[in-house]
Amino acid sequence: ILNVEQSPQSLHVQEGDSTNFTCSFPSSNFYALHWYRWETAKSPEALFVMTLNGDEKKKGRISATLNTKEGYSYLYIKGSQPEDSATYLCAFWGSGSRLTFGEGTQLTVNP
């Protein structure tokens, strides 16, 4: 059983705050690490696909880093806005043909 763990489970921040979440995954048999954003009543949408140790990806105010040797990835949101409120999922792709998701971090940004 693959363990993909995310922390914190939930987070409440004020508009304008910067925040970050953690995803930990097995450090062996790494192939790719994905981040998805899942808004209420919608479907998950991909933010980043990361494959190389040391990868850094950025999309607007959101960025992510990857450390495959120690098995963790960070997602950062700079200057959070209410529209950033969503559940952020990370997912691990190892040596097999499955993408295993973590439980997600639920972010609420208060105006």
Add this chain to the structure above:
Amino acid sequence: DSGVTQTPKHLITATGQRVTLRCSPRSGDLSVYWYQQSLDQGLQFLIHYYNGEERAKGNILERFSAQQFPDLHSELNLSSLELGDSALYFCASSGGRGEKLFFGSGTQLSVL
């Protein structure tokens, strides 16, 4: 719009019944994945098909089966339904291994 079509959006049925969920992947995608999201749980991987062949199987119950047809659409069959099978079932597609998944809008199954 992700390009992945799932039908039906909602399904209400009784225990012991059998249902079929359908998924049409994004044009050009050969991989189809099925996930289950039960109350207070994350996305649980069920099964992955690539170009008609089963590639990986997760914690899928024996009462559940799936297939991918030559036109690449996929069906998830759930039989002898139990109350605990009530969940949101997602289909997703991708172009290949490691590539990002595009999710359908999901099928909300309620077993009464």
